Amino acid sequence: MNMPNQTDVQVQRIRAIGLTVTNCDRSLDFYTQALLFELVSDITVAGQDYTDLEGVIDAKIRIVTLRLGDELIELMEYLNVEGKPIPSDSQSNDLWFQHLAIVVSDMDRAYAHLHSFPIAPISVEPQTIPPGNKASGGVRAFKFKDPDGHDLELIWFPPDKGQDKWHQKKNRLFLGIDHSAIAISNTDQSLHFYCDLLGMQIDSHSLNWRATQARMDDLPGAEVQITALQPVQDGVGIELLDYLVPGTGRPIPSDWKSCDIARVQVEFVVNNLEQLVNKLKQNRVQFVSPRIVQFSDRSRPYKQGCLVKDPDGHVVLLIRHRLSP
Known part of the structure; x- marks a missing residue:
């Protein structure tokens, strides 16, 4: 395996980790009281850009951003779609873990x-x-x-x-x-x-x-x-x-979407989103987003985003940060 060098198209850092939740208010209470996260922002987004980004038709999402130390999580509640719950018999070797x-x-x-x-x-x-x-x-x-x-x-x-x-x-x-x-x-x-x-x-x-x-x-x-x-x-x-x-557990069901509660999406800041997307397409990586979504909405911290799946179906959000060159 070739190790990357500084000139390669690559992930720079993880900006945040997004959790799809059933109810933002309940999750906000839990994370701020049980784990002492601090509230950063609470916004609601909708429109074609978010439909394309997340692969959920007519997506309307409440996004609550929380901070713990230097790190961020985003609680994402789909307001107009009821997502499937996490299987109650989930185990650590199931691939959605x-x-x-x-x-x-x-x-x-x-x-x-x-x-x-x-x-x-x-x-x-x-x-x-x-x-x-x-x-x-x-x-x-x-x-x-x-x-x-x-x-x-x-x-x-x-x-x-x-x-x-x-x-x-x-x-x-x-x-x-x-x-x-x-x-x-x-x-x-x-x-x-x-x-x-x-x-x-x-x-x-x-x-x-x-x-x-x-x-x-x-x-x-x-x-x-x-x-x-x-x-x-x-x-x-x-x-x-x-x-x-005991070996690999159950696979991630192919019909799970971003609105389903098991979905966790890691936000990777990359140094050149267009080049990386082309590279992933050449390597037959599975895309959730049909295009690189451009965001003019200043409430979002990134200019561009594209959601893809890793080989086991975990979702990864590739973004160009607003602070990026």
């Missing part, structure tokens, strides 16, 4: 705080990855679901792990978002998409298994190959979760 890893300064305090809110736990309790795991030994994590069933993770890094900013002294309990992890069916296939085509770079590899991973994922005998990826400007990364045991 995608979690946000929220960094905490004190796992025990964060875990206690979280339990006064309506969460559905995935992990038995916070788990500590064994020291024999070079990439993530000593990391503590707890997985759970938000009121819509979106997968979330609290993560705590020991002094020798994680980005430097997670170790700067801050008197906050919830610090920001480290990465979004996605279940995949084949590591090489996903690396071709995210590294060869989008220009992300491999940060680390690890193999997580034994009882700790089983208790974390609520999957007996879980064994997962993890590949961490970073954009060239660092910040939020992507983790590829390739489950070797």
